[in-house]
Amino acid sequence: MKSFIGDFFPEVESKVLFFGFKFGPSSVRELSNLRKMSYFVEPFDIDKRKNFLSDIKFADVGNFGPDNFDEKISSVVASKKIPFILSHGHLASYYSLKHFPKETKVIILDAHCDLKNYYIDEKIMKVNEFTEGNKNESLNDSTWLRRHFERKIQKDFLLLGIRSLDEDELDFMKKNKISFFTSSQIKKELGRVTQFVRDFSFNSNLYISLDVDVFDPSLVPTVHYPEANGIFYDHFVRIMESISRTSRIIGADVCCFRKSTKHVTDFLTVKAIFDMMGKIGGKY
DSSP: OOOSSOOOSOGGGOSEEEEEEOOSHHHHHHHHHHHHHGGGSOOEETTTTEETTTTOOEEEEEEEOTTTHHHHHHHHHHTTOEEEEEESSTHHHHHHHTTSOTTOEEEEEOSBOOOOSSOOOHHHHHHTTOOTTTOOSSSSTTTHHHHHHHTOSOOOEEEEEEOBOOHHHHHHHHHTTOEEEEHHHHHHOHHHHHHHHHHHHTTOEEEEEEEGGGBOTTTOOOSSSOOSSOBOHHHHHHHHHHSOTTOEEEEEEEEOOOOOTTSHHHHHHHHHHHHHHHHHTTOO
């Protein structure tokens, strides 16, 4: 198996540990493809004149499924290293976040709220590798954040780029004081959004989750639910830049990518990971 980016450092010396969340055969194929594509994307940023991967040690420790994911991420967090999870679907965030302290603030970039109480459809069943016999309407990619919120672990959430939800999800966010900005707000009021992100992240431990469907489908044509009117890559960069330098990213995930025939989605996903690594390594 190819490692993400490459085997530059041993696990024991690394600050960031990449690992894949394995949830069915299709997830293994997607993770393998993303790792392969990581070899073809430059980590050097011409605008910042910086290599986002320099001066930060990292390792790829392989794939883990629901049977051994808890043990692995618990040990990574306990060792004060930063887990960076790559996942075909968003359930990885549900399994990951419970291992982080309650004072951790969570920033989620996503086209969807994932706050439905119960939901199932053919796409969700396929993404989560469900069959008619094991389909789960209460825990899947459309409900994971509601189930996690009900755990009452972290209380500070910021959702960015949302544009697909129902009335119940909006009521839930208002009732529980979950902060959010839609993709239209980001594009029209970027200055206000970035100031909010700066204030939200000030002197805080952060967990960042990027669902690549937050981007406009013209940029990422192969996602599970391509939603019109998404943000563009420059918006993502500006948001990353606005995260306070006093904050500490202690965990991250990038999810919901799918292989594209011309590798458009793949390359953008890898580039976004490099930008997030730049933030972790202090290159912003």
